[in-house]
Amino acid sequence: MPNLYYMPFFIYILYSLTKDKFYIGFTSNLEERIIRHNQKSKGFTGNTNDWKMMYSESFATKSEALAREKQIKSWKSRSKIQELLSK
DSSP, rough: OTTTTOEEEEEEEEEEETTTTEEEEEEOOHHHHHHTTTOOOOOOTTOOOOEEEEEEEEEHHHHHHHHHHHHHHHOOHHHHHHHTTTO
């Protein structure tokens, strides 16, 4: 029987043309999270509101999503992120 309470977790990559930067994050509610990134507030994404979704992956568990987010952030390489986006 399927789990009716299954809630996927996502890693995502946003891009801001204004900042010319990528942002990597994780969430269980992708749509709501992007809306919040584009509401000017404190933090890295807060001083601009042109963040666009460039990439996402879904995972069955929070720990899997966090591990993937950590892996991508560990690259510290714009070119490696762009390579992932081009796949």
